[in-house]
Amino acid sequence: MARNGAVTWRRRTEKIESFDLSPSDTEEVHVLAVDDSHVDRKVIERLLRISSCKVTAVDSGRRALQFLGLDEEKESNGLDGLKVDLIITDYCMPGMTGYELLKKIKESSAFREIPVVIMSSENVLARIDRCLEEGAEDFIVKPVKLSDVKRIKDYMTRDFRVGERERGRGINKRKLRDSCDLSLSPPSILSSSSPSSQSQSPSLSPSILSATAPCSPSSLDSPTRRLKMTSSE
Amino acid sequence: MLGLAADRLRADMNRLLAFLFHQGILDEQFLQLQQLQDESSPNFVSEVVNIYFHESEKLLRNLRSLLMDREFLDYRKMGNHLNQFMGSSSSIGAKRVRNVCVAFRAASEHNNRAGCLTALELLEHEYCFLKNKLHELFQIQQQRVLATGVRYPM
Numbered sequence: 308m309a310r311n312g313a314v315t316w317r318r319r320t321e322k323i324e325s326f327d328l329s330p331s332d333t334e335e336v337h338v339l340a341v342d343d344s345h346v347d348r349k350v351i352e353r354l355l356r357i358s359s360c361k362v363t364a365v366d367s368g369r370r371a372l373q374f375l376g377l378d379e380e381k382e383s384n385g386l387d388g389l390k391v392d393l394i395i396t397d398y399c400m401p402g403m404t405g406y407e408l409l410k411k412i413k414e415s416s417a418f419r420e421i422p423v424v425i426m427s428s429e430n431v432l433a434r435i436d437r438c439l440e441e442g443a444e445d446f447i448v449k450p451v452k453l454s455d456v457k458r459i460k461d462y463m464t465r466d467f468r469v470g471e472r473e474r475g476r477g478i479n480k481r482k483l484r485d486s487c488d489l490s491l492s493p494p495s496i497l498s499s500s501s502p503s504s505q506s507q508s509p510s511l512s513p514s515i516l517s518a519t520a521p522c523s524p525s526s527l528d529s530p531t532r533r534l535k536m537t538s539s540e
Numbered sequence: 541m542l543g544l545a546a547d548r549l550r551a552d553m554n555r556l557l558a559f560l561f562h563q564g565i566l567d568e569q570f571l572q573l574q575q576l577q578d579e580s581s582p583n584f585v586s587e588v589v590n591i592y593f594h595e596s597e598k599l600l601r602n603l604r605s606l607l608m609d610r611e612f613l614d615y616r617k618m619g620n621h622l623n624q625f626m627g628s629s630s631s632i633g634a635k636r637v638r639n640v641c642v643a644f645r646a647a648s649e650h651n652n653r654a655g656c657l658t659a660l661e662l663l664e665h666e667y668c669f670l671k672n673k674l675h676e677l678f679q680i681q682q683q684r685v686l687a688t689g690v691r692y693p694m
Binding site for chain 1: 569572573575576578581584587588591592595620623624626627628630631632633
């Protein structure tokens with residue numbers, strides 16, 4: 308199975324073999340950022356550029372698929388010359404949500420190996436679980452910070468060096484999340500332990516969280532953000 | 541002379557920032573934005589903030605026109621606008637504006653028209669206050685640039 312996500316890695320080794328160590332297009336990671344908010348696009352673009360990534364920012368899932376060449380259910384390997392190494396997308400978007408975009412990417416044989424990171428302003432466990440189960444690499448609670456981008460980049464680089472994708476890609480995050488707020492337990496317990504957030508629609512669930520402003524640290528702080536602070540791997 | 545002006549401006553700026561943080565008008569996300577400003581992107585913060593102002597004013601206009609509809613109050617659309625407003629406010633560290641959006645959204649989820657009206661007025665007030673303060677901040681920073689050539693670190 309073609310591993311498009313690992314192309315950058317492969318290209319690097321090819322270059323070394325032929326003693327052509329030009330760093331220009333082998334080192335830089337190309338990220339496709341998807342967010343309908345202009346403010347957020349500007350911020351994520353800057354965060355990525357300052358982290359030495361090439362960025363293409365689009366305002367919808369549809370445009371993201373067009374950029375990848377996946378529009379109109381037509382798969383195409385002919386990209387715009389720039390391979391995409393990572394896709395980072397907002398969850399809540401009009402039209403196609405980030406979750407739907409994630410599914411479309413994972414359903415495509417050409418692009419399913421590209422790591423997808425979801426961003427969301429809502430810290431809803433059920434949502435996080437659903438995305439990780441669908442194959443998302445990571446889930447960032449907004450507002451996105453430099454440390455979030457750095458963590459993703461480090462994670463990506465490590466994956467390339469290891470040279471393979473863990474099939475249960477939610478495992479790392481979930482395991483560390485478990486150790487943060489629950490004892491180590493299988494995923495099924497985690498999803499059933501949050502019945503309240505599952506039965507409520509995304510717009511209602513923060514009625515509990517809203518009083519405590521979900522974006523600021525609380526006991527329900529983003530699992531993935533928290534694991535960043537507690538794990539120093 | 542120039543040195544004194546520069547010191548005074550820096551003090552003014554720090555005092556204003558301290559006030560804004562202390563009052564909960566801004567939170568650490570604003571600091572994060574400042575850290576992203578450097579010689580390769582010397583106007584980053586004001587660029588983002590200006591996009592925020594532009595978007596916010598559009599959202600506020602939409603919210604007001606939704607609430608002015610006597611026949612049918614589209615609470616769902618209001619919720620969407622509020623989600624957008626909340627998101628962008630949180631992305632620039634506009635904590636108080638964001639918190640008012642949260643309360644506003646709760647009122648709209650309960651189909652509470654009166655509550656929504658109150659929340660909208662409060663939101664407009666908080667937003668205006670924030671805008672004025674940020675303009676003040678950018679003004680001081682501009683003066684600093686003129687006085688010293690220093691734009692960053694902020």
